[in-house]
Amino acid sequence: MHRITKAACVGGGVIGGGWAARFLLSGHDVAVYDPHPDCRRLVETVLANATRAYGRLTMAPLPKPGTLTFAGSLEEAVAETQWVQESVPERLDLKRSVLTEIDAAAPEDAIIGSSTSGLLPSDLQRDMAHPERFFVAHPFNPVYLVPLVEIVGGKGTSPDAIARAKKLLGEIGMKGVAIEHEIEAFVADRLMEALWREALWLVNDGVATVTEIDDIMRYGFGLRWAQMGLFQTYRIAGGEAGMRHFLHQFGPALKWPWTKLMDVPDLTEDLIDRIAAQSDEQAGDLTIRDLERIRDDNLVAILQALKAGNDGAGWGAGALLKDFEARLQSEAPRPELDLTGPLRLVETTVGPAWIDYNGHMTEHRYLQLFGDTTDGLLRLIGVDADYVAKGTSYYTVETHIRHLGEAKLGERLDTTCQVIAADDKRLHVFHTIRHCVSDRIVATAEQMLLHVDTEAGRATPAPRAVLDRLEPIARAHAALPEPGGFGRKVGAAKG
Numbered sequence: 001m002h003r004i005t006k007a008a009c010v011g012g013g014v015i016g017g018g019w020a021a022r023f024l025l026s027g028h029d030v031a032v033y034d035p036h037p038d039c040r041r042l043v044e045t046v047l048a049n050a051t052r053a054y055g056r057l058t059m060a061p062l063p064k065p066g067t068l069t070f071a072g073s074l075e076e077a078v079a080e081t082q083w084v085q086e087s088v089p090e091r092l093d094l095k096r097s098v099l100t101e102i103d104a105a106a107p108e109d110a111i112i113g114s115s116t117s118g119l120l121p122s123d124l125q126r127d128m129a130h131p132e133r134f135f136v137a138h139p140f141n142p143v144y145l146v147p148l149v150e151i152v153g154g155k156g157t158s159p160d161a162i163a164r165a166k167k168l169l170g171e172i173g174m175k176g177v178a179i180e181h182e183i184e185a186f187v188a189d190r191l192m193e194a195l196w197r198e199a200l201w202l203v204n205d206g207v208a209t210v211t212e213i214d215d216i217m218r219y220g221f222g223l224r225w226a227q228m229g230l231f232q233t234y235r236i237a238g239g240e241a242g243m244r245h246f247l248h249q250f251g252p253a254l255k256w257p258w259t260k261l262m263d264v265p266d267l268t269e270d271l272i273d274r275i276a277a278q279s280d281e282q283a284g285d286l287t288i289r290d291l292e293r294i295r296d297d298n299l300v301a302i303l304q305a306l307k308a309g310n311d312g313a314g315w316g317a318g319a320l321l322k323d324f325e326a327r328l329q330s331e332a333p334r335p336e337l338d339l340t341g342p343l344r345l346v347e348t349t350v351g352p353a354w355i356d357y358n359g360h361m362t363e364h365r366y367l368q369l370f371g372d373t374t375d376g377l378l379r380l381i382g383v384d385a386d387y388v389a390k391g392t393s394y395y396t397v398e399t400h401i402r403h404l405g406e407a408k409l410g411e412r413l414d415t416t417c418q419v420i421a422a423d424d425k426r427l428h429v430f431h432t433i434r435h436c437v438s439d440r441i442v443a444t445a446e447q448m449l450l451h452v453d454t455e456a457g458r459a460t461p462a463p464r465a466v467l468d469r470l471e472p473i474a475r476a477h478a479a480l481p482e483p484g485g486f487g488r489k490v491g492a493a494k495g
C-alpha cells in the first residue's frame with residue numbers, strides 16, 4: 001500500500017501553505033512550487049502558526065517534522081511524490097494547465113488533488129493524460145487544524161484514487177468525505193454560500209452590521225454547529241418527538257418570507273465599502289496575524305473539548321483527533337531506555353484550555369499530565385491499547401500531588417518517572433513535572449497502581465512478559481537517590 005513520504009504543494013498561498021504545514025507536521029517531506037517572490041516567507045509564516053497550534057493540540061508525541069524545500073520548477077517539486085496538491089488561484093484555465101503539467105511530470109503512481117472551492121473535477125481533468133488519478137480535495141482554512149476535506153471525483157476519476165486519498169488523509173489527521181455527485185461548490189460551500197448571501201443582504205439592507213451578524217453566530221447557533229451540525233441540532237429542537245415534530249412545527253415557516261436566498265445582492269462599491277469599514281472597526285487593533293492566532297487557539301480548545309466529549313470517547317472532530325493521537329502513540333518510536341536516571345516520558349505545551357481563573361495551569365491538568373506520564377511508562381512495559389483490550393490493565397489507586405510552582409500559557413513542560421517499587425501486582429511511582437527551559441520543578445506526584453483483571457475488577461498478578469520489562473527499570477531506579485518530597489503526607493504543621 002502507498003504511504004506518503006513526500007508530498008508536493010503547487011501553489012503556496014493561504015491554502016497551499018496550510019497543506020504544506022499539515023504534511024510536514026505529520027512527518028512527511030514537502031516540496032512547494034510557487035513562482036511568487038514572497039512565497040518562502042508566506043509558507044514559513046503559515047508553518048510557524050501551525051507549529052505553535054500543534055504544540056498545543058495534542059499530548060501525543062508528534063513525529064519528527066518532514067523537510068520543507070522550495071522547488072525551482074513544478075517538475076522538480078512533483079518528483080518522487082505520492083501526493084500532489086494543487087492550490088493555485090481559482091481560475092479554470094490556469095488550474096487546467098497547471099494540472100496538465102503536474103500530470104505529465106508526477107510519478108505514475110502519485111495521486112493529484114485540487115483545492116478548488118467549486119470548479120467541477122470533470123472540467124479540471126479534461127486535458128490530463130491520466131485523469132483517473134485526479135480528484136478535488138477541497139480543504140478548509142486553516143488546513144492544518146480543520147480536518148475536513150471534501151473528496152470529489154470527476155467522470156475520469158477511478159474509485160481507487162478516491163479510496164487512496166481517504167486513507168492517506170487519515171494518516172495526516174484529516175477526514176476525507178467522498179461526495180458521490182459532482183456539483184459546483186460541492187456541499188460545504190453550497191451551504192456556506194447560502195448563509196453568506198443572506199448575511200450580505202442583511203448588511204446591504206442596513207438590518208444588521210458585520211459585528212452583529214458575527215455575534216449572532218458565535219454566541220448562538222455557531223456553537224451548536226461545530227459539534228452536532230444542522231440536522232442533529234434540529235432533531236433535538238423537536239423535543240422528545242424529534243425530527244418529525246420539528247418538521248411539522250417549523251416546516252410552514254419555510255414558505256414565509258424569511259429569506260432572500262434566491263436573489264444575489266449586487267456587490268456594489270458602496271456595499272463593499274460598508275462591509276470593509278465595518279470589518280475594520282470590528283477587528284480594532286488586531287492584525288490578521290493576531291486574529292489567526294486567536295482563531296487557532298480557539299480551534300485547538302474546541303477540538304480538545306470535543307475529544308473529551310461523549311464521556312471521553314470523543315465526539316465529531318474530537319473523536320477524529322483522539323484516533324489520530326492513538327495512531328501517533330502507536331507509531332511513535334519507543335524511547336531508548338536510559339536507566340541512569342528517572343525516565344523522561346512526556347513533553348508538552350500548556351494550552352489555553354488548561355488555564356484557570358488564576359491565569360495559570362488548573363489543577364486537574366496536573367493530574368492529566370501525571371496520568372499521561374504513567375501511560376508512557378505502561379506503554380514502555382507493554383501495557384498498551386492492545387494489552388488493555390485483552391482484559392487486564394493497571395488502575396491508579398492512590399495519588400499525592402504537590403504543587404511547587406506555576407505553569408503559564410504556552411510554557412513547555414516535561415515529565416519524568418522514577419519507579420519506587422514494583423512487584424507482580426503493585427507499581428509505586430514518583431513523577432515530576434519540570435519547566436523545559438529552566439528545569440524548575442513545577443509539581444510532583446506519588447502514585448500507587450495495581451495490576452487488575454478489568455472484567456472481575458480485582459487485582460491480579462501481571463504476566464511475566466510485563467514484569468520482565470518492569471523489573472530492570474525498578475532495579476535501576478532503586479539505586480537512584482530518593483526523590484525530594486517522597487512519602488510526604490498532607491498536613492498543617494502543629495503550632
Ligand SMILES: NC(=O)C1=CN([C@@H]2O[C@H](COP(=O)(O)OP(=O)(O)OC[C@H]3O[C@@H](n4cnc5c(N)ncnc54)[C@H](O)[C@@H]3O)[C@@H](O)[C@H]2O)C=CC1
Pocket residue numbers: 010011012013014015016033034035036039087088089090098115116117118138139140141
Ligand atoms: N482561501 C480559502 O479560504 C480557501 C481557498 N481554497 C482554494 O484554494 C486555492 C488557492 O486559494 P488561496 O490559497 O486562498 O489563494 P492564494 O492567492 O493565497 O494562493 C494562490 C497561490 O498560487 C500561486 N500561483 C499562481 N500561479 C501559479 C502557478 N502557475 N504555479 C504555482 N503557483 C501559482 C500564487 O503565487 C499564490 O501564492 C483556490 O482554488 C481556492 O478556491 C479552498 C478552501 C479555502
Ligand SMILES: C[N+](C)(C)CC(=O)CC(=O)[O-]
Pocket residue numbers: 117139140141189192
Ligand atoms: C471562501 N471559500 C469559498 C474559498 C471558502 C472555502 O472554500 C472553504 C473554507 O475554508 O471556508
